[in-house]
Amino acid sequence: MTADSNKQIRLASRxxxxxxxxxxxxxxxxxxxxxxxxxxxxxxxxxxxxxxxGRMNDVKSYVPPFQIGEVLQASVVGQVVASRYDGIAExxxxxxxxxxxxxxxxxxxxxxxxxxxxxxxxxHLGILGMPGMTAYxxxxxxAKAKPGDNVFVSAASGAVGSVVGQLAKIxxxxxxGSAGSDEKVALLxxxxxxxGAFNYRTSKxxxxxLREVSPKGIDVLFENVGGEIFxxxxxxxxxxxxxxxxxxxxxxNDEEPQPGPRGMAIIIGRRLTxxxxxxTDKPKACEExxxxxxxxxxxxxxxxxxxxxxxxxNAPQAFIDLLKGRNMGKQIVRLSDAG
Amino acid sequence: MTADSNKQIRLASRxxxxxxxxxxxxxxxxxxxxxxxxxxxxxxxxxxxxxxxGRMNDVKSYVPPFQIGEVLQASVVGQVVASRYDGIAExxxxxxxxxxxxxxxxxxxxxxxxxxxxxxxxxHLGILGMPGMTAYxxxxxxAKAKPGDNVFVSAASGAVGSVVGQLAKIxxxxxxGSAGSDEKVALLxxxxxxxGAFNYRTSKxxxxxLREVSPKGIDVLFENVGGEIFxxxxxxxxxxxxxxxxxxxxxxNDEEPQPGPRGMAIIIGRRLTxxxxxxTDKPKACEExxxxxxxxxxxxxxxxxxxxxxxxxNAPQAFIDLLKGRNMGKQIVRLSDAG
Numbered sequence: 001m002t003a004d005s006n007k008q009i010r011l012a013s014r015x016x017x018x019x020x021x022x023x024x025x026x027x028x029x030x031x032x033x034x035x036x037x038x039x040x041x042x043x044x045x046x047x048x049x050x051x052x053x054g055r056m057n058d059v060k061s062y063v064p065p066f067q068i069g070e071v072l073q074a075s076v077v078g079q080v081v082a083s084r085y086d087g088i089a090e091x092x093x094x095x096x097x098x099x100x101x102x103x104x105x106x107x108x109x110x111x112x113x114x115x116x117x118x119x120x121x122x123x124h125l126g127i128l129g130m131p132g133m134t135a136y137x138x139x140x141x142x143a144k145a146k147p148g149d150n151v152f153v154s155a156a157s158g159a160v161g162s163v164v165g166q167l168a169k170i171x172x173x174x175x176x177g178s179a180g181s182d183e184k185v186a187l188l189x190x191x192x193x194x195x196g197a198f199n200y201r202t203s204k205x206x207x208x209x210l211r212e213v214s215p216k217g218i219d220v221l222f223e224n225v226g227g228e229i230f231x232x233x234x235x236x237x238x239x240x241x242x243x244x245x246x247x248x249x250x251x252x253n254d255e256e257p258q259p260g261p262r263g264m265a266i267i268i269g270r271r272l273t274x275x276x277x278x279x280t281d282k283p284k285a286c287e288e289x290x291x292x293x294x295x296x297x298x299x300x301x302x303x304x305x306x307x308x309x310x311x312x313x314n315a316p317q318a319f320i321d322l323l324k325g326r327n328m329g330k331q332i333v334r335l336s337d338a339g
Numbered sequence: 340m341t342a343d344s345n346k347q348i349r350l351a352s353r354x355x356x357x358x359x360x361x362x363x364x365x366x367x368x369x370x371x372x373x374x375x376x377x378x379x380x381x382x383x384x385x386x387x388x389x390x391x392x393g394r395m396n397d398v399k400s401y402v403p404p405f406q407i408g409e410v411l412q413a414s415v416v417g418q419v420v421a422s423r424y425d426g427i428a429e430x431x432x433x434x435x436x437x438x439x440x441x442x443x444x445x446x447x448x449x450x451x452x453x454x455x456x457x458x459x460x461x462x463h464l465g466i467l468g469m470p471g472m473t474a475y476x477x478x479x480x481x482a483k484a485k486p487g488d489n490v491f492v493s494a495a496s497g498a499v500g501s502v503v504g505q506l507a508k509i510x511x512x513x514x515x516g517s518a519g520s521d522e523k524v525a526l527l528x529x530x531x532x533x534x535g536a537f538n539y540r541t542s543k544x545x546x547x548x549l550r551e552v553s554p555k556g557i558d559v560l561f562e563n564v565g566g567e568i569f570x571x572x573x574x575x576x577x578x579x580x581x582x583x584x585x586x587x588x589x590x591x592n593d594e595e596p597q598p599g600p601r602g603m604a605i606i607i608g609r610r611l612t613x614x615x616x617x618x619t620d621k622p623k624a625c626e627e628x629x630x631x632x633x634x635x636x637x638x639x640x641x642x643x644x645x646x647x648x649x650x651x652x653n654a655p656q657a658f659i660d661l662l663k664g665r666n667m668g669k670q671i672v673r674l675s676d677a678g
Contacts, residue, residue, distance in 0.1 A: 054604075061608045226603070248604045260599025264565070265393075265587045267615035269400045274613040276606035 009100035047125035126330035135163035136289035138244035147172030155224035157184035159330035176213035206232035231261035305329025348439035465669035474502035475628035477583035486511030494563035498669035515552035545571035570600035644668025
């Protein structure tokens with residue numbers, strides 16, 4: 001993190017199976033100059049998110065794949081060093097889809113100004129950013145949770161899941177969830193207000209665990225994991241239940257597409273709706289959420305956990321840890337000082 | 340089919356895997372007398388339907404399982420021989436959930452009068468009955484087909500699928516489908532107005548076949564089959580596509596629940612909605628449909644195919660043939676003369 005060069009993380013090779021440090025390479029070059037209409041940003045925080053795994057494959061999806069040799073992209077919040085774009089000035093805080101690097105140059109039109117003071121800067125990458133918005137859109141707009149619904153969240157302690165549970169409680173739902181360590185499970189009950197929670201890695205009988213934490217069955221399933229826990233939860237759904245399909249992290253590192261849950265005819269018998277979604281399809285709901293979330297944070301109704309690692313050179317490991325479920329709460333990388 | 344005794348088909352044993360004739364037994368007893376509030380019906384036509392396979396297992400579902408030793412149930416249309424229920428008279432034509440038998444006694448409240456003259460009696464078990472209603476509800480209310488949508492129907496030539504395709508054409512959609520024999524595929528194009536069709540049993544590459552018949556991709560998938568064709572169709576969906584999950588006949592005879600389609604993360608990337616449904620949940624839409632269907636039949640906009648076998652003793656084989664896909668159009672059993 002020197003002030004006069006730009007460290008960058010580039011994609012060295014496409015992973016087959018689990019991502020390793022070998023898939024990344026650290027390079028260093030001069031800090032770029034902004035062209036007309038562009039802005040130079042000193043990057044402060046960057047987010048690593050599960051969806052990035054998909055972009056490492058050479059597959060067309062809703063976001064284009066990362067290219068080998070290129071600097072990887074991430075949601076970044078930073079401060080403007082120099083601006084050649086009207087409406088953004090030196091010293092402004094902005095966020096955008098920038099690089100895994102210390103400094104980025106970006107078309108000013110693609111940046112959004114961040115109001116400092118409302119919340120810590122890093123929150124804009126988590127509870128006030130895409131993960132929080134994803135929780136809100138999935139729960140309220142896709143699964144259409146109603147007060148009294150029994151909500152179940154897989155990956156309940158993560159950046160998205162921890163917000164889903166708290167929003168569901170605010171909304172008057174019964175909320176249960178699963179997570180991948182006893183420490184995370186404790187966090188669900190003690191910090192995020194879950195009514196029930198279990199460790200899906202140590203559960204000997206997922207169905208029995210589900211019956212225990214969601215004794216009435218599941219009306220709304222917020223699904224982030226896929227695999228066995230998705231199947232067990234599906235079989236535990238109540239009539240007319242809704243599934244917001246947000247992610248399937250258990251499959252992201254598979255080299256071959258994995259089969260879906262067994263016994264999908266249950267979707268017919270129980271009249272279930274399974275709906276995949278991408279948060280950016282619902283920009284109005286996102287704006288609506290941020291206003292509410294700032295207030296809930298102030299009132300102490302929403303709590304938030306981050307794991308912050310230091311330095312762009314540690315971003316690959318932070319991302320690998322995220323995919324392995326080693327993080328507690330939202331995984332963030334600090335690229336330079338906030339002050 | 341004698342007039343003075345009642346031949347009945349009872350469940351002899353629960354099938355494991357494919358249904359065989361040994362799972363049924365033919366008995367004969369005296370024609371019953373109706374008690375107060377009951378009606379005695381001479382059964383004329385009965386329907387065999389794929390969902391009955393589920394009722395042969397001892398599993399709680401949206402309809403209770405058939406019991407060993409009991410007369411099997413079916414949708415039946417018949418004529419009243421004797422009535423001890425106000426509002427239904429001798430000679431009336433009625434339909435209801437009656438037995439695989441020549442005569443049934445039924446609580447009058449559970450019967451529905453059938454208006455003869457509008458269409459052949461047997462149509463009330465097919466295009467004007469549950470299969471036709473299922474097609475309408477699934478296409479219009481569950482998948483919410485819009486004019487211009489690209490609709491794909493698996494099991495396209497069956498009792499439900501043949502109606503789905505025709506309704507979609509009336510509604511201004513592009514319609515393609517798959518069926519399990521060349522004869523059925525010919526019927527799809529020649530009789531039911533499908534824009535494209537292929538034989539899924541002989542296709543060497545389901546994805547290529549789908550690209551050929553639905554070159555723009557699929558907006559609405561009416562899914563009756565499950566298994567490989569479901570997976571291939573799912574991967575061929577367009578963004579924001581909707582799947583009406585009506586049945587999974589390819590799995591009904593499996594002893595263990597089969598895995599779902601591979602690569603379900605595509606549901607997220609393409610923002611798909613998969614919705615299971617049961618036609619009886621939408622009684623208003625069913626009534627709405629029957630009025631329209633009678634008119635479309637008169638105008639020649641809806642065409643209909645039946646396979647009718649004679650005699651209750653042949654009902655088990657008719658049902659087995661249905662599960663094996665040997666029927667052309669709606670499979671009906673004639674139990675006595677319509678006149």
